[in-house]
Structure formats: C-alpha cells, structure tokens
Amino acid sequence: MGAVRAVARAERRTGLRGLLLLGVLFGLVAGVVLGTVALAERTRGAYPRLVDAVGLDDARVAVAADQPQLLADVRRLPGVREAWVTYSWVAQVRGQSLQFVSIGAGQNQPADLLHPVLVAGRTPAPDAPDEVLVSEPLAERRGLTVGSRIPVALLTLRQVSDFDVGFGPPEGPSTELTVVGVGRMPAWGGALANVLAGPAFAQRHAGYAAARPVFVRLTDDPGSAAAFTAGFTAAAARADAVSRSIVADYVPRTVELPRSDADPALATTEQTLVVGLAVVAAVLGMGGAVVVGQGVGRHHQLRREPQLVESALGMGAGQRVTARLLAAAPAAVVAALLAGALGLAAGRLEPLGSLARFEPEPGLRPPWAIAAVGAVATAALFLAIVGVAAAVTGSVRRRRPPAVRPAVTWWSRWPAVTVGVRMAVRGRGGGPGAVMAVAVAVLSVAGIVATLAFGASVDRLVHEPARYGQAADLTVADAREPDMARLVGDPRVAALATVYSSTVLLADGRPLPGSAAVARKGVIPVAVATGRLPTGYGEIALSPRVARELGVGVGDVLPVQTSGLWPIDFRVVGTVAVVDESGGLGDGALVAPLQLGQVSQGVPLVSAQIVAAPGRADALAADLGRDLELSGREMPAEVRNLADLLRLPEILAVTLTLVAGLALAHSLLSAARRHRRELTVLAALGATPGQVRATLAVLAATTVVPALLLGVPLGLGIARVLWWQVATSIGVSGELSVPWGVLAVAAPIALGAALVLAVLPRAARAAAR
Known part of the structure; x- marks a missing residue:
C-alpha cells in the first residue's frame, strides 16, 4: 500500500488539474441528469399527491331534490363508512349574455373529506352567505380572480325541469357572490360544482336546491365500490317506481368513483412527459459518459509509460488501478457535490405541462433522496470510468500476427x-x-x-x-325549432346541425354518452379516425378510446340495450372523435338520428352546432347570446x-x-x-x-x-x-x-x-x- 500511496501522490501532482476539470464536467452532466430525474419524479407524482392532499372522496352520487327517500337510502347503502350530503343549485349569471352556473354547498363537512387545495385566496367563511370559492378551470375560462363579483339568480326546481323548453326569468332569489378563493382539485364537474359556497349559503337557500350531491368515503373492503354502485342502482329504481323526479333527465343515475375513474388521458400525458424526460436523461448521461470517458482515456494514455515502469517494478494491475482511483478521489468528490447540488436545485422546477395543474405544493420541493443517491452514484461512476481507462491503458497486450489477406481486394482501389x-x-x-x-x-x-x-x-x-370533434364555432344549448329555423335563414351561419344527446347503455351495463346529428344547413365536418359515420339502422361509431377499451374494431358487433326487452346488435362502422354534452372527449358514440330514441336512456338533450361564415363568428355570438344559452368552442x-x-x-x-x-x-x-x-x-x-x-x-x-x-x-x-x-x-x-x-x-x-x-x-x- 505504500507504493500505491506513493504513485497516487505522484498522479495528483502531475494530473490532478486535468482530473478536476473532468470531474467538474462529469458533475455538471450528472447534475442535469439528476435534475431531469427529479423533475420527472415530481411530474409523475403530482396527481396522486393532490388526491391525498384534498382528501378525495371514494364515490359520489347526485340525488334529485324531490326524492328525499332515496337520499336517506344512500346513507345506509353497503360499503358506506362516511357520507357528506350537500346541496346543488342552478343559477343564471346576470349580464349581457345568457349564462348558467352550478353552485354547491353543504354543512358539517368532515375534516378529511374533499377540501380543495387553495391556489389563491381562502375558503368561504362559514357565516358569509355571499362568499364562494371557484374552480381553477372556471377562473381561467371566465377571467375570475379573488375579489370578482358574480351576480346570480337561482332557478327553482320546476324551472330546472323545463330547461329544454324554456322557463322565463329565474324565480329564485338574486344575490351577488364574491370570489374569495380559487381552488384546485383532481377533477371538477358532475356532482362537484365549479362554484363552492359555505354553510351559510346552504342554510339560506336550501329550499331552491335542484339536487343533493352525496360524497362518500367507502370502507376498506375490496368489493365496497361494486356493492355501493349496485345498491344505489337498486335504490334509485325503487325510488323512481314510487315517484319519478321532475328533474330526472338532468340528474343522472350514475355513481362516480373519483379515485378509480381518473381520466385515462391524464395517465397518458404523465407517461409521455416522464418518457420524454427519461429519454433526455439517458441521452445526456450517455453523451456525457462518452465525452468524459474519452477525456479520461486520453489522460491515462499520456501516462502509459509510468504504468509500464510500475509493472516492471512488480506492481500488479490491481495496485496500479487502485493508485489511479485514489488520485481521482478528489475529482470524484467534486463531481458528486456538484451533481447533488444541481439535483437539489431542480426542486424549484414544478411539474411539466398540464401536470402542473395538479401540483398540491407549488414552489421548492427538494428531492433529497434523488440528490443523495445520485451524488453517490456520480462519484462511483466517475471512479469506475477512471478505473476502466487506467486498466485498459496499463494492460500489456500481445500482438497477434497479421492475418494473410489477398493482395488486391475490391475495396483496395479506394x-x-x-x-x-x-x-x-x-x-x-x-x-x-x-x-x-x-x-x-x-x-x-x-x-x-x-x-x-x-x-x-x-x-x-x-x-x-375538427380533429378533436369541435368543428363548430358556436353551440346553442336547449335549441328549439323556432331558433333553428331562424338560424337556417341567417346568412352569417355557414353550417348548422341539430345534435341529440343522451346516454346509451351497452349490454353489460356500461353507460356511453350517445349522440346523433341532423344536418340543417351546410356540412359540419366530423373527424373520422377509421371507417365511416353511421348512416343506417343498426350502425354505430365509437370513440377510439372506447373501441380500444372494449376491444372492438370496424366490422365487430356490439350489443346495446333498448327501451324494450331485448338488446340490439349494432355493427361498428367506424371510430370518430366526438365530444359529449358535458364537453368530455373520448367516451362517446354516434348512431343514426332515427335510432337514438330507441336506445337512449331518458329524453335526449337538443343542441345546435353552428359554423359561422368567415369573419362573422363574433358578431353572430354577440347577437345570439342575448336570448340563447350560447357557448363558444372550448x-x-x-x-x-x-x-x-x-x-x-x-x-x-x-x-x-x-x-x-x-x-x-x-x-x-x-x-x-x-x-x-x-x-x-x-x-x-x-x-x-x-x-x-x-x-x-x-x-x-x-x-x-x-x-x-x-x-x-x-x-x-x-x-x-x-x-x-x-x-x-x-x-x-x-x-x-x-x-x-x-x-x-x-x-x-x-x-x-x-x-x-x-x-x-x-x-x-x-x-x-
């Protein structure tokens, strides 16, 4: 070991500067790689951390306000450990254009159930009936901030039931809401309203609620979700048999499972981001290793003669490599410290892309484990490169005699x-x-x-x-025939279609948003991925995602339940990009217009899709928005x-x-x-x-x-x-x-x-x- 230490000291005197430079270079590359890994890990874990931070419920249902017995039954369903019953209102936003918004509120909220992460502001005060928290998507879409005022008028239960035929001015109380906070959740919509008020609002306006959403914490039993779903379906059927709700067409009999029904596109986006970052980290690491390896190889190649002398004096290959490793130890420490520091600094980077919308802890989040393990791995890898280069350079290889080759070959001319x-x-x-x-x-x-x-x-x-099913410039909700006739004759309308939307049940009970379109003027393009659109009896086109989940393709048969006793076999004729009534992409199906009524569960909703003439969309929207519930392309x-x-x-x-x-x-x-x-x-x-x-x-x-x-x-x-x-x-x-x-x-x-x-x-x- 004395000889090893002596050689190591000599190597430090003559070559430490070069090794330190290589160590700095390797540390920079390793630090960027560690930062990329830390960013990928924070991106990957954003959604599950938000789920835990908000105390996301396991199941939720919406019960019509005029079915109190069904509401009482929900609390006693199998699998229920805790249930929070709330209120939900439909309100018209007073202003120049016709707009509606849903408001949710409840009392006695459990401490560990459904608390949005605050992006700005605070939660509504319990005794303030005019304070609300709005969802982050709604705030972005409507330009709302803390301090914004929203003048609203509540609809009565009867007016909600007449939504498709018109109901006149709102008959509920009017109030002006003040935005005191903006909240972040894994997902909004459905039973969870985009505007959340406090207990005082719930107490004051309970009599005007249209629905009673229930947020449920299930037991830990493996089959609790299935048992709860089956129990609610049976209880809803019994309630409808006694007294069907007047708003049954607008309060779906579905069970949402927020924890298990995460958007598949979210997982795909997460996978895309993580894979992209992994590719960058791999290429950076390999490129840096090649450059540093070549540098270390040249460093030792210039010092090959001392190794030959050491070998002649009796030092073995292991001793010679150990001496070079000891000499390179300071450079390895520098590389490790630099890599670890850069890895920790990457904690300031928030998740990439849309995953940033799910980060529950914005700001610095130091990746201590990644930095520590990465620093040790950086030092070990640098020493491994030094050791391999030293061993290869110091090895004495016997040369083989040259092989006998033809004097002239076909490539010898070049x-x-x-x-x-x-x-x-x-x-x-x-x-x-x-x-x-x-x-x-x-x-x-x-x-x-x-x-x-x-x-x-x-x-x-x-x-x-058009590729994501939004070729229309404007959409009119609850379109009526007089409105359609007026739009057909409007020269500002280049294309118009009446769209009927409902729920279609497959033979296995799976619900799909179903729709059918009737062209009234011009042609609104539909993005067909494979096959064609359905035109006749017994034909259906599915979203590519639904087709993949069901394992069906063009030409396959798909049984669909009907209002009669027996299901109908539909032939899949294509896959298309279609957006359902709630704005979701990827879950729907298209059928021929004459057959939607036969397979729809409930009364179809009617809307109109409009493609405006070039340059006329804004003027048309301003005109129609005065008396029609209008939405632009979203x-x-x-x-x-x-x-x-x-x-x-x-x-x-x-x-x-x-x-x-x-x-x-x-x-x-x-x-x-x-x-x-x-x-x-x-x-x-x-x-x-x-x-x-x-x-x-x-x-x-x-x-x-x-x-x-x-x-x-x-x-x-x-x-x-x-x-x-x-x-x-x-x-x-x-x-x-x-x-x-x-x-x-x-x-x-x-x-x-x-x-x-x-x-x-x-x-x-x-x-x-």
Whole structure:
C-alpha cells in the first residue's frame, strides 16, 4: 500500500488539474441528469399527491331534490363508512349574455373529506352567505380572480325541469357572490360544482336546491365500490317506481368513483412527459459518459509509460488501478457535490405541462433522496470510468500476427474508404468506444426525430379543432325549432346541425354518452379516425378510446340495450372523435338520428352546432347570446393537456440536438489527434493531402451515416407507437404527422457539419500537409 500511496501522490501532482476539470464536467452532466430525474419524479407524482392532499372522496352520487327517500337510502347503502350530503343549485349569471352556473354547498363537512387545495385566496367563511370559492378551470375560462363579483339568480326546481323548453326569468332569489378563493382539485364537474359556497349559503337557500350531491368515503373492503354502485342502482329504481323526479333527465343515475375513474388521458400525458424526460436523461448521461470517458482515456494514455515502469517494478494491475482511483478521489468528490447540488436545485422546477395543474405544493420541493443517491452514484461512476481507462491503458497486450489477406481486394482501389472505416471501427480509440459513439448518435437521432414527429402531431391536433370533434364555432344549448329555423335563414351561419344527446347503455351495463346529428344547413365536418359515420339502422361509431377499451374494431358487433326487452346488435362502422354534452372527449358514440330514441336512456338533450361564415363568428355570438344559452368552442381538457406540451417536444429536440452535437463534435475534433500517427504514416507512404482529408471524412461519415439510416426510422417508429397510445387514449385519430420537410433539410446539414468538423481541425491540416 505504500507504493500505491506513493504513485497516487505522484498522479495528483502531475494530473490532478486535468482530473478536476473532468470531474467538474462529469458533475455538471450528472447534475442535469439528476435534475431531469427529479423533475420527472415530481411530474409523475403530482396527481396522486393532490388526491391525498384534498382528501378525495371514494364515490359520489347526485340525488334529485324531490326524492328525499332515496337520499336517506344512500346513507345506509353497503360499503358506506362516511357520507357528506350537500346541496346543488342552478343559477343564471346576470349580464349581457345568457349564462348558467352550478353552485354547491353543504354543512358539517368532515375534516378529511374533499377540501380543495387553495391556489389563491381562502375558503368561504362559514357565516358569509355571499362568499364562494371557484374552480381553477372556471377562473381561467371566465377571467375570475379573488375579489370578482358574480351576480346570480337561482332557478327553482320546476324551472330546472323545463330547461329544454324554456322557463322565463329565474324565480329564485338574486344575490351577488364574491370570489374569495380559487381552488384546485383532481377533477371538477358532475356532482362537484365549479362554484363552492359555505354553510351559510346552504342554510339560506336550501329550499331552491335542484339536487343533493352525496360524497362518500367507502370502507376498506375490496368489493365496497361494486356493492355501493349496485345498491344505489337498486335504490334509485325503487325510488323512481314510487315517484319519478321532475328533474330526472338532468340528474343522472350514475355513481362516480373519483379515485378509480381518473381520466385515462391524464395517465397518458404523465407517461409521455416522464418518457420524454427519461429519454433526455439517458441521452445526456450517455453523451456525457462518452465525452468524459474519452477525456479520461486520453489522460491515462499520456501516462502509459509510468504504468509500464510500475509493472516492471512488480506492481500488479490491481495496485496500479487502485493508485489511479485514489488520485481521482478528489475529482470524484467534486463531481458528486456538484451533481447533488444541481439535483437539489431542480426542486424549484414544478411539474411539466398540464401536470402542473395538479401540483398540491407549488414552489421548492427538494428531492433529497434523488440528490443523495445520485451524488453517490456520480462519484462511483466517475471512479469506475477512471478505473476502466487506467486498466485498459496499463494492460500489456500481445500482438497477434497479421492475418494473410489477398493482395488486391475490391475495396483496395479506394484506400480512403478502407482506412477511414478501419480507423472508426478498429483503430486506436475504436472498438467499444466507437460502438458507444455510434450507439449514442443513433439514439440521439431517434430521440430528435421522435420528438419532432410527436410535436408535429400534437400541433396539428391543437390547431385543427375538427380533429378533436369541435368543428363548430358556436353551440346553442336547449335549441328549439323556432331558433333553428331562424338560424337556417341567417346568412352569417355557414353550417348548422341539430345534435341529440343522451346516454346509451351497452349490454353489460356500461353507460356511453350517445349522440346523433341532423344536418340543417351546410356540412359540419366530423373527424373520422377509421371507417365511416353511421348512416343506417343498426350502425354505430365509437370513440377510439372506447373501441380500444372494449376491444372492438370496424366490422365487430356490439350489443346495446333498448327501451324494450331485448338488446340490439349494432355493427361498428367506424371510430370518430366526438365530444359529449358535458364537453368530455373520448367516451362517446354516434348512431343514426332515427335510432337514438330507441336506445337512449331518458329524453335526449337538443343542441345546435353552428359554423359561422368567415369573419362573422363574433358578431353572430354577440347577437345570439342575448336570448340563447350560447357557448363558444372550448378545447377539451384532454386536448388542453396536450396543448400544454407543445413546447416540450421543441425543448427536447433542441436539448438532444445540443447534446448529440457536442458529443459528436468532441469525437470528430479529437479524431485527427487520436489518429495523427496513422495519418502521418499514410502521408509518408504517399497519400496525398486530399486522400488524408478523405480518410477523415469517411471516419466521420462512418459515425453519422449509420446514425441517420438507423435513427430516423427508429425515431419514427417510436413516435408512431407513442402518438397512437396518446391519441387513442384521449379519443382522437392516431395518424402520425411526419415533418418530412424538416427531416429532408436536417439530414444533409448534419452530414455536412460532421464532414467539416472532421477535416478542418489543426491536427487534420497538419497531417494533410
């Protein structure tokens, strides 16, 4: 060990500065990788942490206000451990346009059940009947902030029952609500209103409630959710048999399971983000390891003679490597500290894209475990690179006698090709290092192409509303025939369709939002992913997500329940992007207009979809909004989640391009230096300067050309699979948009840049001379 320590001290005196520089470089790369891992972990865990932070309920139902017996039965259903009964109102927002909003409130709320995370402000005071908390999506959509005023008038139960035929001015009390907070939840809508008031509001206006939402905490039994669902379905049927509610068409008999019924598109978005960050981390790590490994290899190559002397004096290979590891220990510590610090600093980065909407703890969240484990792994990996480089450099290899080769071969007429390829694959610095360099280049090109193609597909979806079922500029709720006749004759209306919406039950009891459209003027396009639209009896088109979940495709048969005794077999004729009545994408089905009444559960809701003439949408909306409940085109949450990712593919592509470009530039710039001896021998044997430069060009092309030939199709394949998963999960077409123009320009630029980098360095010019 005395000799080991002496050699280590000598190595520190002569080479510590270079090792420290390599340690700083490796620490920076490892820190960025750890930061990327920390960001991916925070992105992945945002939604489950929000679920725990708000105390999300296990099940929820909405009971009509005129069915008190059903409300009492809910508390006694199997699987119920705790139930919080609330009130829900429908209110008209007073203003220039006709708008409605749902308000929810309750008393005696359990401490661990359904408390939104505050994004701004506070919760309504228990004794303040005019204070409300609004959902984050509603605040963004309506421009509401803390302090905003919302003048509303409540509807009576009878007016809610007449929603489809008109009811005149609201007959309930009028009040002005003050927004005191903005809340964040995993999901809003359904039984959970977008405007939440306090106990004082519930006490004052209880008699005008349209529904009584119940939020349930289930027992820990595995079958509690199924038992509760079955029990509520039976109890609702008994209540309807005694006295059917007058608002039954507007209070669905469905059980929501918020914890288990998370939006599949959310999981897909999370997977996309995490996979993208993992690709970046992998390419950064591999590129950094290759660059640092080459630097460490050159560092030890310059010190090969001392190892030979040490070997002649009796030091074994293990002792020589141990001495170099001891010498590199300070550099490893520097790399570990730098990587850990950067990993901790990444705690300020919040989840990417739409997952930022689910972060329950905005601000700094230090990833202590990732930073600590990553720092130790950084030091260990740096020492491993140093040890391998020292062992390879200090090994004494016996040379094999050259193999007997034919004097003339078919490639010997192009010596630059022969020598350039051999230098890249088998020459000094080749072997595993060359394979690693090509592998990094292939993965980098594949990552760049995949991110560009995925980004182009997202961009096309976001900017072509018809692709996500929102070709209409305006939608009129509860459209009546006089309104439709007026719209048909309006020259500002380019296309008009009457849409009937209801719930369709499959034979296994699964509910689907069903709809049918009747064209009244012009044509409103529908995005067909596969097949065609249903036109005749017994035909149905499904959302791509529903089709995938059911395992059916075009031509398959799907039994659907009817109002009669027997189900009807529908033939699937296509998959289409369709938005249901509540604005959800990916859960619906289309049938022929004449058959919707036969399979719908309840009275269909009627709406009108309008495509305005060019430049006339705003004027038309202002005119119609005075006496019709009108809504503009709203991007579904599933597409909005993807829209939040639009910059991510660009960032990933730029990052991968920089990392791959720097790694490739480093490799090519050092190629002439690594092979200077071989190039000098070639020049002495009669190679011209042009042949020397051609040899270096072939060496560069040997790395770049395989990367392009293998990386481009690999990247397109990855993007096609990833986009198909994302698209079908949200309910749109999985057709990939390939940026052929960008690829056609980028490929020759990459090859040209590699050739320039290979032949222009000083060592290459010196060898050519």
